[in-house]
Amino acid sequence: MIESETDLKGLSTEDVLQSRTSFGANSIDHAKKNIFLNSVKEMVVEPMFLLLLTATSIYFITGDYGNGIFMAAAILLVSAISLYQESKSRSAVNALKKLSQPKSKVIRNGETIEIASEEIVVGDLLQCEEGTFIPADGIIVKSNDFAVNESVLTGESMAVLKSESSTIKTVFLGTIVTSGLAICKVTTVGNKTELGKIGKSLENIVEEKTPLQVQMGNFVKKMSLVGLVIFAFVWAINYYNSNEVLDSLLKALTLAMSIIPEEIPVAFTTFMALGSWRLLKMGIIVKQTKTVETLGSATVICTDKTGTITENKMSLAQCYTLSDNSVNDNFSENSTIELLTIAMWASEPIPFDPMEIALHDAYSKLNIADERPNFKLVHEYPLSGKPPMMTHVFENKNGKRIIAAKGATEALIATSNLSSEEKEQVLSAMKKMALQGYRVLGVGLTPFSSTTYPVKQQDFSFEFKGLVAFYDPPKANIKATFETLYDAGIQLKIVTGDNAETTATIAKQIGFRNADKxxxxxxxxxMDEETLKARVMETAIFTRMFPEAKLKIIKALKDNNQIVAMTGDGVNDGPALKSAHIGIAMGKKGTEIAKQAANLILVDDDFSKMIDAIAMGRKIYSNLKKAIQYIISIHIPIILIVFIPLALGWIYPNIFSPVHVIFLEIIMGPTCSIIYENEPMERNLMQVQPRPFTNTFFKLKEITISIIQGIVITIGLLFVYQYCLYSNCSESTTRTLVFVTLISSNIFLTLTNRSFYYSVLTTLKYKNNLVFIIISATVLLTAALLFIPLFASFFEFERVSASQIVLSVLVGFISVLWIEIYKAFKRRKVHYNK
Structure with a gap:
């Protein structure tokens, strides 16, 4: 029998500091990569960077040092912005990784505390229990039915039984505790552990690209290929007209630069990383940023009951004794004391299960002598079976033996020789308890005398003693949480190991829908697959579940094209958490195995945080969509205003040069990645159905709207161009007014695309200070280009009248604000359909 933690003092604070100085920290160091250098390498092979570098080189070769210096400065600025955004994204991801690192229990100064695994030192006493990863190499000091899976080292998947008295008493970093509990003394940490020596890392997870990333990557590649074709075409036309190779190349580069939407992958990375960081601040750890993309698509959430719906604060509520067929909540009665004593024999000496903790608490309050210290645990059957039960075999020095079991009522009934009448009495008592929302366990005792124990505990013949009932109250906020999720179009399903009556009672108390199904x-x-596929959609509560059954539920929901989120906290939840699209572990009560298998960890075990997580997923997806629609819409007029005058042989064929395009890129980058990322969630976003995850990023209607926006802006630019020709304006004046129209269109597009449903008057009230900052900076920079002679000359602009500027701004306004009429019709349609 394991001694209590207080008998094992562990290291003192001074010992910990000395050990860390002597033996180092518990972390495996790897060859560090130069992250900054890698980022620079990746950046310089990007098509846009290569185009900018080529254009800059041509300016210097042709002796145009002014434009060459400007382009070189622009390259540095664009590179700095890109590296800063990547650094910010990387910092967010690193913060997530740090917080998702496993925790471990150690005994120090006579107390059991939880610390980060990296803080463990040689000499620490580890408390290793079922469902945890062993965080360092060590030797077992005390154990209780302790088994470890060492496949990470040996490749062998079978668990190995270990104890302080066996020849195999060592434990290793990275292995998994599959059953029982042990106190282990740390002998080696960090690189000197067995895992550290062979250079394996527990963090080497290669993150595959998500469908959305692939779609965006393909889109950018296709646009780059289109740019390459048009680039060659424009170069040929310019060369044909001028017979100048470098000048023609420079003008062709202008168009190629305007085509490549290099902001898209940057926006995606920024949105996902900062979204994960924002979730972290809410108490939600997203282990991989790609999970954020999936969150907004969740259609079904499978939740366990204990600790998710309920407080996970078990208290002993009632006892039923078969001998007198009575239910009692007075635990000082003799029959009840006997029942609780047997239940204690069937419990772990150091409890970690909430029901066992409640039993220990109730038993400690009884004024009776505890015989357990005089006995030794000689054999144990861990929790197993369908439904599960557990059995302990104790023996004292005189050979007296006590064999006690507890577990699901049905499991105890099946292993006991009860008469039909007694079975009815037990089941009736269990049902009454369950209908009060109590979780019920059966308790039994057997007088087995042989030294040859059966292979399975179910082969014992138990004397059924009674029932113990525990109450775990529902969380105060769970009803409102469920209603919000229902309103968001998400189905909720309870998946629990408890019985139907208890679960249904709790479910009805919290307003859970279809609790009778x-x-x-x-x-x-x-069930066969087809039957289950139909039943899984209409069933709301799944009871007496075990790992294989949970996996079948997830698979059946997936077969119905559902995006499944699943909560879990135990060792056996690992496979289902991995199988679900979004595995959700609890930060406090969750085992390390559950946390490692999950995509998402709720730090405070607060299920209501799922509302924040799903809302954040939807908000990020919605804002990313707005950003990319903005990018598409603003790129179209830039491309066409460069291409059309040249292709049609207009009088001013090269209205923009690379310096103009790069200036526009400097403005557009922060607009899409900073303004839209910071946009608040639209108020109707949690009242709409989840978006289908299988869909492409844009619906045809959405992409069509963006293309139309771009074409209408182009029409506005061409109108100003033709107006200038009609008014006999010079090339510089024409360039100036077209540029002002494009900048105006960009500003109004930024404002209108903040919502494709609500009017711009509504979105102006949204709290996003960055909108004012970025737009103000854009206006000031444009004014500087127009009114400071040095800049105006450099950009080949000409002083224009106030009325001409007003005309350009007005055209930009009309070219964009027409969409407000479309949005008004859209709102009206939704209003009438309600």
């Missing part, structure tokens, strides 16, 4: 694990496993 239940299905138990055995019924589920007996």
């Amino acid at each position: 239940t299905l138990n694990g055995d019924e589920l496993m007996a």
Whole structure:
């Protein structure tokens, strides 16, 4: 039997500091990559960077040092912005990684505390329990039915039984505790551990690109290829007209630069990383940023009951004793004391399960002598079976033996020789308890005398003693949480190991819908795939579940094209958490195995945070869509105003040069990545159905709107161009007015695209200070280009009249604000359909 933690003092604070100085920290160091250098390498092979570098080189070769210096400065500025955004994204991801690192329990100064695994030192006493990763190499001091999976080192998937008295008493970093509990003394940390020596890292997870990333990458590649073709075409036309190779190349580069939407991948990375960082501030750890993309698509959430719907604060509520067929909440009665004593024999000496903790608490308050210290645990059957039960075999020095079991009522009934009448009495008592929302366990005892123990605990013949009932109250906020998720079009399903009556009672207390539609694990496993595929959609509560059954639920929901989120906290939840699109572990009560398998960790075990997570997923997706629609819409007029005059042989064929395009790029980059990322969530976003995850990023209607926006802006630019020709304006004046029209269109487009549903008057009230900052900076920079002679000359602009500027701004306004009429019709349609 394991001694209590207080008998094992562990290291003192001074010992910890000395050990860390002598033996180092518990972290595996790898060859560090130069992250900055890698980022620079990736940046310089980007098509846009190569185009800018080529244009700059041509300016210097042709002796145009002014433009060459400007382009070189622009390259540095664009590169600095890009590296800063990447650094900010990387910092957010690193913060997530740091917080998602595993925790470990150690005994120090006579107390059990939880610390980051990296803080463990040689000499520490580790408390290793079922469901945890062993954080360092060590030797077992005390143990209780302790088994470890060492496949990370040996490749062998079978668990290995270990104890302080066996020949195999060492434990290793990275291995998994599959059952029991042990106190281990740390002998080696960090690089000197077995795992550290062979150079394996537990963090080497290669993150595959998501469908959205692939779609965006393909889009940028296609646009780059289009740019290459048009670039060659424009170069040929210019060369044909001028017979000047470099000048023609420079003008062709202008068009190529205007085509490549290099802001898209930057926007995606920024949105996902900063979205994860924002979730972190809310108490939600997203282990991989790609999870954020999936969150907004969740259609079903499978939640467990204990600790998610309920407080996970078990208290002993009632006892039923078969001997007198009575239910009692007075635990000082003799029959009740006997029942609780047997239940204690069937419990772990150091409890970590909430029900066992409640039993220990109730038992400690009884004024009776505790015989357990005089006995030794000689054999144990861990929690197993369908439904599960557990059995302990104790023996004292005189050979007296006590074999006690507790577990699901049905499991105890199946292993006991009860008469039909007694079975009815037990089941009736269990049902009454369950209908009060209590979680019920059966308790039994067997007088087994042989030294040859059966292979399975179910082979014992138990004397059924009674029932113990625990109450775990629902969380105060869970009803409102469920209603919000229902309103968001998300189905909720309870998946629990508890019985149907208890679960349904709790479910009804919190307003859970369709609480009468239940299905138990055995019924589920007996169904064929087609039957289950239909039943899984209409069933709300799944009871008496076990790992294989949970996996079947996830698979059946996936077969119905559902995007499944699943909560879990135990060792056996690992496979289902990995199988779900979004695995959700609890930060406090969750085992390390559950946390490692999950995509998302709720730090405070607060299920209501799922509202924040899903809302953030939807907001990020919506804002990213706005940013990319903005990018598409503003790129179209830039491309066409460069291409059309040249292709049609107009009098001023090269209205913009690379310096103009790069200036526009400097403005557009922060607009899409900073303004739209910081946009608040639109108020109707949690009242709409989840978006289908299988869809492409844009619907045809959405992409069509963006293209139309771009074409209408182009028409506005061409109108100003033709107006200038009609008014006999010079090339510089024409360039100036077209440029002002484009900048005006960009500003109005930024404002209108903040919502494709609400009017610009509504979105102006949104709290986003960056809108004012970025737009103000754009206006000031444009004014500087127009009114400071040095800049105006450099950009080949000419002083224009106030009325001409007003005309350009007015055309930009009309070219963009027409969409407000479209949005008004859209709102009206939704209003009438309600």
